Amino acid sequence: MKDEIVDKNSIIPIYYQLFKYFEKQIRSGRLQPGDALPTEMEIAARYDISRMTVRRAISELTSAGMVYTQKGKGTFVARPRLDSVVFNLNNFFDEIKQKGMNPHAELLEARIIKADEKLAERLGIDVNTRCLYFRIVITADGEPLAYETKYTIYSKQTPILESQLIDPLLSRLAAAHSDSIPSSSKKVLMVSKATEDEAEVLGVTSGLPVFFMSQTIYDADSKIIAWGKTIYRGDRYKLISYEGWNVEDIKNS
Amino acid sequence: MKDEIVDKNSIIPIYYQLFKYFEKQIRSGRLQPGDALPTEMEIAARYDISRMTVRRAISELTSAGMVYTQKGKGTFVARPRLDSVVFNLNNFFDEIKQKGMNPHAELLEARIIKADEKLAERLGIDVNTRCLYFRIVITADGEPLAYETKYTIYSKQTPILESQLIDPLLSRLAAAHSDSIPSSSKKVLMVSKATEDEAEVLGVTSGLPVFFMSQTIYDADSKIIAWGKTIYRGDRYKLISYEGWNVEDIKNS
């Protein structure tokens, strides 16, 4: 009854209750950046819990970037890092759905081709190696938003299902039709102007600024097994990044 | 002598040795996605260490996204996630330095202004509130790369140092000249065409595709205390994102 902070009989783990308690202290400003937390021993004694449990709670706070520890000195409230920017580009389909729109992928073309010099160079393979080539356009409520062109090595020569081609995850396709297992990926985001071909597919005027993203997929031996490019309409797409401690509040403002 | 995996007398923590051991097993493919790790009890018994130490190692693997645990079942090797894209835009100065170039920030203009309607709207303040307005251009080896325009509430009315204005961190400036402490930040990345003004400052032709990034800084009460926009030359700037388990290898390829 003395301490409402930690309820040992709760179903909620003690370390989590403690984590939430300090999180609230910091978010509300009762603990300011630079302030020291009580020592681990103090916290353990105050709430009559083991020091290992206290450490678990502090470990969660550290992961969340809210505190940092200094050996021999103590644990201190961190300053929010507001200037390292992380832009997230998650599954396009889910993002569209999340906005209450209806996503759809349409297959424009799919062919088995023999690699020309340019493609052979890109995929790090010999000229004339058999590759799978296809193009899709992604729409939201019927309006084109993104245009993808993809290539992958076609070593297995297994039948191709349309459902695989419109799968937004290139790595899954590469896994199905190449001998290698996707292990790593490199994506590069650039700006560009829509070419005439791109403009037509996307239903915009040629020259519109667009996001241009290339993706290269590698296997465990760092060999390239797939390559693709995606054009996102610049007038409809933006990347948003939130940082700090009261992110949920500003998302709604 | 039997087990080279864990050296209890090493300076390196046991949990870290164990983490590195499993990391190597997974990266090399000896442990494949979906494979189960030995149970915690087994590992503890095999290397004669405490189960809590084993759990610390597994916790590190989980943080790294290399394994996942299932209550009552076991610990399994995860599939690398190759399709959630994270683009990082860190400190511009450091990035330029890292490429062996010489970064420089030049102050183009700095004034105390009274907010007009548009700015008042953006900062969520009353018209005619005193604000600090300034523009800077960032160059690498003398070549313009980015062009920043920033506004912050000027409530303290403390003297302004040029060193503060060319500080790439807007949050630091906001902290110095506003009553509030920066707590959160929102950044939006879009594509655009360089306006005539921007093109002149950046030394490019008008209409060049550019990255357009806006940043809004909030205090703990979710009140806006600063706003800025940055134009990055599209012909010189790109965002690169790596994912997977052998990222270090492909960075060099």
Add this chain to the structure above:
DNA sequence: CAGTGGTCTAGACCACTAT
């Protein structure tokens, strides 16, 4: 039911920090 990971304890020794 036996086996798994999740939580927690009450100690211990260490390296580091500041005085």
Add this chain to the structure above:
DNA sequence: TAGTGGTCTAGACCACTGA
């Protein structure tokens, strides 16, 4: 030297899984 966080132990009980 006293106090801090970092590591580690050898137990314990729990909820969940699958046979």
